[in-house]
Amino acid sequence: EPEVTQTPSHQVTQMGQEVILRCVPISNHLYFYWYRQILGQKVEFLVSFYNNEISEKSEIFDDQFSVERPDGSNFTLKIRSTKLEDSAMYFCASGSDRTDTQYFGPGTRLTVL
Amino acid sequence: QKEVEQNSGPLSVPEGAIASLNCTYSDRGSQSFFWYRQYSGKSPELIMFIYSNGDKEDGRFTAQLNKASQYVSLLIRDSQPSDSATYLCAVIWASKIIFGSGTRLSIRP
Numbered sequence: 729e730p731e732v733t734q735t736p737s738h739q740v741t742q743m744g745q746e747v748i749l750r751c752v753p754i755s756n757h758l759y760f761y762w763y764r765q766i767l768g769q770k771v772e773f774l775v776s777f778y779n780n781e782i783s784e785k786s787e788i789f790d791d792q793f794s795v796e797r798p799d800g801s802n803f804t805l806k807i808r809s810t811k812l813e814d815s816a817m818y819f820c821a822s823g824s825d826r827t828d829t830q831y832f833g834p835g836t837r838l839t840v841l
Numbered sequence: 842q843k844e845v846e847q848n849s850g851p852l853s854v855p856e857g858a859i860a861s862l863n864c865t866y867s868d869r870g871s872q873s874f875f876w877y878r879q880y881s882g883k884s885p886e887l888i889m890f891i892y893s894n895g896d897k898e899d900g901r902f903t904a905q906l907n908k909a910s911q912y913v914s915l916l917i918r919d920s921q922p923s924d925s926a927t928y929l930c931a932v933i934w935a936s937k938i939i940f941g942s943g944t945r946l947s948i949r950p
Contacts, residue, residue, distance in 0.1 A: 759936065771885060771929065773937040784937055819884050826936040827873045832884040 730754045732833035734820050740839045741810055749805045749836045751820030760803045761821040761830060762795065764788070771819065777803065778826070810840045843868045843934050847941035854948055860917040862944050864930030867911070873933040874906055876915045878926045879943065885929055889915065920948045 733752045741747050753760050762774040775785045777795055794806045803822075807814055817837050821830040844867040854860040862876075873892055877885035889904040891897045891913070897904045903916040913932075917924055927943040 761937070763938070770942040771879075771938075771940040773939070776936045778936075784935055786937075817884075821938075827933050829875065829887055829890050830938055831887065832877075835884045 732820055732822055732831055734818075734833040734836050736836060737834065738837045738839070740841065743812055743840055744809050747807050747810055747838065749807075749818050749820075749838070751803045751805075751833055752801050753803055753820065753822030754831060755801070757822035757824050757831075759783075759823045759826055759828075759830075760795075760797070761823075762805045763819045763821060763832075764816040765819065765835075766813075766816045774805070776826075783826075807838075810838075812840050814838060815840045843871075843932070843939050845930055845932050845939050845941035847928075847930050847944050849942055850945040850947075852944055852946050854920050854946065856920055856922060856948055856950050858920055860920045860924065860946055860948070862915040862917075862928050862930075862946065864913045864915075864941055865911055866913070866930075866932045866939075868932070868934055869908075869911060871932045871934055874904070874913045875931040875933070875938070876902075876904060876913075877929040877931055877940075879929055880926050885931075885940075888928070917946075922948050922950060924948050 760777040765771045817835045820833040823830040876888045891904040901918045905914045929943045930941040931938045
């Protein structure tokens with residue numbers, strides 16, 4: 729069964745450094761998403777992406793964040809200058825329609841020291 | 842502000858019994874509703890989706906939707922220890938999922 733994959737599973741970085749989190753969505757899906765979950769808190773929407781552009785973003789997704797689909801398979805989230813409060817699980821998700829089911833990847837645990 | 846509300850629990854249910862999980866949502870225009878299961882340290886895993894008023898059954902799981910009351914529920918029949926997890930109610934609004942904070946379910950042997 730096709731699934732969303734994410735790399736790395738765990739990323740440790742120093743405050744102020746740039747990180748890139750990678751995702752390979754399910755191949756025939758057209759809608760891509762990033763969510764984050766701070767330890768012990770709810771899953772929060774960051775950004776949705778369709779047709780090579782951002783379709784919606786939350787107030788969390790400020791100028792430090794960017795997304796890109798550099799080729800036909802990868803979908804990336806870049807954090808330009810990480811802060812301590814960026815430490816969280818980051819989940820990528822994909823779906824075939826904007827109101828349809830979203831399937832989640834296993835997540836990347838980001839630790840900012 | 843779009844909200845999805847759930848009782849955080851923990852909800853403790855004996856093995857073999859029915860677990861009942863509830864959720865309310867604030868946006869009357871919401872169309873798609875989901876239940877995800879999340880084990881500790883893992884990603885959300887889709888359990889059920891429901892779009893229309895009424896009940897939808899899939900194996901041991903039944904989702905119930907009442908749009909007039911803005912209420913979604915999930916029933917788990919014949920609860921198993923492996924059902925112990927956090928259950929996330931989710932609503933799609935403008936192409937993004939709004940999650941509730943989740944209900945922690947514990948199935949006791």
